[in-house]
Amino acid sequence: MKYNSDEHIDDQMIKIEVSLDDMNPEFYGYLMEQLFKFGVNDVYIVQVIMKKNRPGQVLHVLCREEIREKVMDFIFQETTTLGIRYTPYTVHRLEREFIEVETEWGKCTVKIGKRAGKIVQFAPEYEDCMQLAKEHQVPLKWVYDQAKEKGYQWLNEQKLLE
Template structure:
């Protein structure tokens, strides 16, 4: 099955820039400055805006009311592996009062076609049943979705990078570090690494998180 998303659905909007002076309009989420009294706030906001990462993305969304939780959990994992930047679900009530699930995927435009294809993917399951040859192959979709909504959106995020620290158990743990300009505003140990250390060493997961975070700040005393 081949899917083609046209440029009508995937628009490459130009990146808007913050104001250079109080007489110009700020970005959509920043109010324009009309008085001299709030000019310093405007300049500070513009300075912060230039130090964050802004990107144009697509938000895929579909409502599902007849898939099992196990299938949805598996599908969310597959969507992340297929290029989804973030995948989440939320319970909703659909038409006729039926409970269902809204599945949302945040992705780059270049990955949208593969992700939509995964939602609609059909796999053939073989049944060795000689009495019913017409049931030899039964098509099953990965999800029961029959439609996906696409929305253009922008994401503002802090610039981040990965560093590695050594714990007292001899295992290394990755630390995700987020910055605004040169200032570190957040450092968090990666769950997968901490969980692996906790299982192999037989220690509480919370202890590994604390140890890894403390090791990072010990190696970077200028941040504290």
């Protein structure tokens, strides 16, 4: 087991939104990578139709209040936006537990999500599955499916599923 975190509520979060309609989309990967380096919790981009029926994107960033100004400075510097919207956000996080399962290609981490102590989610870690698939030149879906099955078996053996 790698670590365990308790179910909790983060109420000091900020959601930042930026509309982009004139920026080279090739820059999005760099933008997202750098934002994660700042310590933001999540970044995603959604396709939208903007005013005057123009295609565009909305950049969404979830971060802690204490890094908001640093994140906004970076967004103004690295994007073509002239304005940023941000709102306070509350995030309810499930308790998380991580186990390692053995697949025929190697060890893989499986993440377990609990609400009020009850398992409500579990899934193999994508990065582990991807690494094993590349190493052994097998389809990613095979590794993922086997890791999920092994995780399910482990949960049943531990009598953690109802």
